Amino acid sequence: MVNDTQAVLIKAQDQLTQRDVDQHLERLAKFKQFMPRYRDTQALGAVAAMVVTDEVADYAYRQGLFVLAQSGENVVILNDAQFQPQGGNWGKKPGFDPLARLLPLLRPA
Structure with missing residues (x-):
């Protein structure tokens, strides 16, 4: 799913x-x-399934993914109001910002 500023990349499983x-x-x-045509788009991740155990849902949540699951005949988002989506920083260590470390070196003294 894509709009002008965001894309949600969803993996769906049974x-x-x-x-x-x-x-x-x-x-x-x-x-x-x-x-690369999406380089300026905020990429958000999501997983969706008919069956999601609490452990897997919690793991996906902690990785910054939206978690969607079947509930009766509907699909619900399991994330709570405190959820912060990862927004394209997958594969990076939390709190690690290489640009923030380089900027002080690039500024004149």
Whole structure:
């Protein structure tokens, strides 16, 4: 799903596993490299499944992914109000910003 400023990259399964989440994170980390026309778009990740265990849902949530699951005849978003989507930083260490480390070196003394 894409609009002018954001793209949501969704992996859908019948039953979601941690391995599925990890594979999706690997693809998300490469998205802008292989789809350069979206380089200025905020990429958000999501996983969706008919069956999602609490453990896998929590793991995906902690990785910064939206988690969608079947609830009766509907699909619900399992993320709570405190959720902060990763927004394209997959594969990077939390809190690691290489540009922030370089900027002081580039400024004149």
